[in-house]
Amino acid sequence: MNFTAPVLNYALLAPMLIVLAGALVGVLIEAFAPRASRHNSQLFVTIASLVIALSALLRVRKQVSVSAAMGSITFDGAGVLFQASILVIAILSVFLIADQENFTALPAAVPGSDEERHSLQTDMRVTEVYPLTLFAVAGMLLFPLSSDLITLFVALEMLSLPLYLMAGLSRRRRLLSQEAALKYFLLGAFSSAFFLFGVAYLYGYSGSITFSGIQASIVGGSGNDVFLLLGIAFISVGLLFKVGAVPFHAWSPDVYQGAPTAITGFMAAATKVAAFGAILRIFYVAFANAEWQWKPALILISIVTMVFGSVVAISQRDVKRMLAYSSIAHAGFLLAGVIALSKSGLEASIFYLFAYGIATVGAFGIVTLVRDSAGEVTDLNRWSGLGKRSPLIASAFAFFLLAFAGIPLTSGFIGKFSIFSAAYESGSTAVLIAGVLSSAIAAFFYIRVIVLMFFKDPVEDGTSVVIPSGLTTTTIAVTSVITLVLGIYPAPLINFIASSAFFIR
Amino acid sequence: MNPYNYLYVAGLLFTIGAVGVVVRRNAIVVFMCVELMLNAANLTLVTFARINGTLDGQVVAFFTMVVAACEVVVGLAIIVTIYRSRRSASIDDASLLKR
Numbered sequence: 001m002n003f004t005a006p007v008l009n010y011a012l013l014a015p016m017l018i019v020l021a022g023a024l025v026g027v028l029i030e031a032f033a034p035r036a037s038r039h040n041s042q043l044f045v046t047i048a049s050l051v052i053a054l055s056a057l058l059r060v061r062k063q064v065s066v067s068a069a070m071g072s073i074t075f076d077g078a079g080v081l082f083q084a085s086i087l088v089i090a091i092l093s094v095f096l097i098a099d100q101e102n103f104t105a106l107p108a109a110v111p112g113s114d115e116e117r118h119s120l121q122t123d124m125r126v127t128e129v130y131p132l133t134l135f136a137v138a139g140m141l142l143f144p145l146s147s148d149l150i151t152l153f154v155a156l157e158m159l160s161l162p163l164y165l166m167a168g169l170s171r172r173r174r175l176l177s178q179e180a181a182l183k184y185f186l187l188g189a190f191s192s193a194f195f196l197f198g199v200a201y202l203y204g205y206s207g208s209i210t211f212s213g214i215q216a217s218i219v220g221g222s223g224n225d226v227f228l229l230l231g232i233a234f235i236s237v238g239l240l241f242k243v244g245a246v247p248f249h250a251w252s253p254d255v256y257q258g259a260p261t262a263i264t265g266f267m268a269a270a271t272k273v274a275a276f277g278a279i280l281r282i283f284y285v286a287f288a289n290a291e292w293q294w295k296p297a298l299i300l301i302s303i304v305t306m307v308f309g310s311v312v313a314i315s316q317r318d319v320k321r322m323l324a325y326s327s328i329a330h331a332g333f334l335l336a337g338v339i340a341l342s343k344s345g346l347e348a349s350i351f352y353l354f355a356y357g358i359a360t361v362g363a364f365g366i367v368t369l370v371r372d373s374a375g376e377v378t379d380l381n382r383w384s385g386l387g388k389r390s391p392l393i394a395s396a397f398a399f400f401l402l403a404f405a406g407i408p409l410t411s412g413f414i415g416k417f418s419i420f421s422a423a424y425e426s427g428s429t430a431v432l433i434a435g436v437l438s439s440a441i442a443a444f445f446y447i448r449v450i451v452l453m454f455f456k457d458p459v460e461d462g463t464s465v466v467i468p469s470g471l472t473t474t475t476i477a478v479t480s481v482i483t484l485v486l487g488i489y490p491a492p493l494i495n496f497i498a499s500s501a502f503f504i505r
Numbered sequence: 506m507n508p509y510n511y512l513y514v515a516g517l518l519f520t521i522g523a524v525g526v527v528v529r530r531n532a533i534v535v536f537m538c539v540e541l542m543l544n545a546a547n548l549t550l551v552t553f554a555r556i557n558g559t560l561d562g563q564v565v566a567f568f569t570m571v572v573a574a575c576e577v578v579v580g581l582a583i584i585v586t587i588y589r590s591r592r593s594a595s596i597d598d599a600s601l602l603k604r
Binding site: 110111149154157165168179181185196200208 | 512515519523535536539543546547549552553554556557558561564568569572575576582584586589590591596600601
């Protein structure tokens with residue numbers, strides 16, 4: 001038996017490898033550097049590896065290859081766009097994470113113990129969060145490029161496992177944060193078991209674990225259709241869980257509320273891009289010819305998701321829970337792009353993901369700033385009159401909410417318009433009608449928050465907006481500018497996406 | 506022996522695991538049920554590798570074992586932290602977020 005050495009195209013894998021190398025350097029810093037210098041060196045390594053990875057990605061953006069890693073990774077235009085969006089969102093989120101006020105000093109200490117008090121007094125910092133972020137980013141970069149089921153499964157776990165831990169790192173309300181981590185972990189592990197079972201049945205159906213092999217079997221039509229249906233159903237459960245689509249959304253409000261806000265922003269934005277990247281690839285490449293097997297179910301899930309997210313968000317009293325339900329509704333809108341199953345659907349989804357991710361990071365960045373003496377204030381009633389106290393921050397938050405609602409002159413409008421027109425072109429009128437109606441419902445609760453902030457009198461209970469650190473200011477400013485520019489003059493990005501949004505088989 | 510019988514066994518194990526996750530209240534037991542589901546998936550993979558006559562399914566099963574081991578590390582860390590702060594690993598006690 002001959003051993004053939006694997007052929008790897010390192011230039012195309014460079015973005016992922018650089019991020020992983022940065023994560024390993026971070027682990028070494030954690031082990032060997034003195035405690036005082038860790039925070040700055042970790043931050044430097046994290047930002048540097050993300051920026052270098054982005055530049056490495058831009059250098060190879062024109063290349064296309066199915067054999068970057070022995071057929072396990074497909075490098076194409078859409079993959080570049082997903083990776084670039086994830087890296088940009090990750091850089092902006094790391095700026096928020098760098099504001100360590102939100103993180104517990106010693107995650108292993110029991111809440112309320114002497115150990116915890118000591119760690120707070122000596123001003124210890126939880127620098128482990130940086131390598132964990134980088135590991136999660138590496139998994140996210142791999143997820144939308146995977147073109148076989150092993151890589152897809154490994155990437156799914158690689159992005160999930162660090163996020164489970166990061167959800168439990170909050171400095172205040174630590175029991176809530178630990179509970180969020182537990183829920184996220186148990187439900188996440190549950191859904192990945194479903195995912196793996198789906199992998200097994202797809203392999204049983206086609207005898208192959210590559211997307212192209214599965215597609216060839218579907219076209220050939222010789223396999224057992226029961227296996228195919230079970231495989232698509234179980235794999236979809238795993239993927240839809242990650243994006244928080246109804247009925248697999250139960251974790252997201254709790255985890256969004258319990259996790260440290262900076263982590264919530266990162267998770268909400270970057271995970272969504274990565275998971276939708278993978279969903280788009282697997283449905284557009286592997287399952288495209290079996291569309292009658294999955295399309296009706298996905299249309300139903302999409303409609304239920306958008307309506308449920310928008311309706312339940314109305315009754316929320318907590319700003320992080322409200323944003324969680326709004327992200328559920330957005331998952332429904334994004335599924336419309338998957339259902340469209342056309343090039344315009346793909347382009348619209350990529351634009352929507354980028355615009356939504358950027359606005360999400362900005363919105364959660366602002367949530368980190370509204371505090372009282374006990375930490376962040378997330379109760380919406382106590383946000384009333386915020387616009388009179390700090391007009392600039394409140395206006396920025398209102399602007400992000402308008403972007404989520406899809407009001408013209410924001411990136412959200414362009415995203416919603418293009419994704420709904422793609423769904424309409426593909427003939428899914430039901431999705432279009434449900435989408436427009438639930439957008440109207442969603443606009444109601446976004447605008448209610450704006451009214452609360454600007455037209456109600458402030459309550460005197462110590463709620464205030466802290467002066468943001470330089471990095472947080474950068475994130476909020478950059479995300480606001482991108483959201484505005486994409487709303488007013490989106491043509492360059494749309495043209496760029498149109499020129500390179502394609503999947504190769 | 507008919508290899509399809511192993512698919513039925515795997516399906517049964519998967520169902521037991523899934524039902525266990527839903528009805529059991531102790532986080533450790535829930536987690537063990539998840540592991541049972543992963544092993545059911547492994548058995549399915551190996552059976553299909555036998556039926557299809559290719560090795561890919563067995564390779565996936567190896568990857569699954571490694572990933573399951575990583576999941577144990579992370580999962581037990583989270584469960585132990587919860588247990589230390591609350592003196593209970595019941596998932597019903599962890600309900601502060603359900604308001």
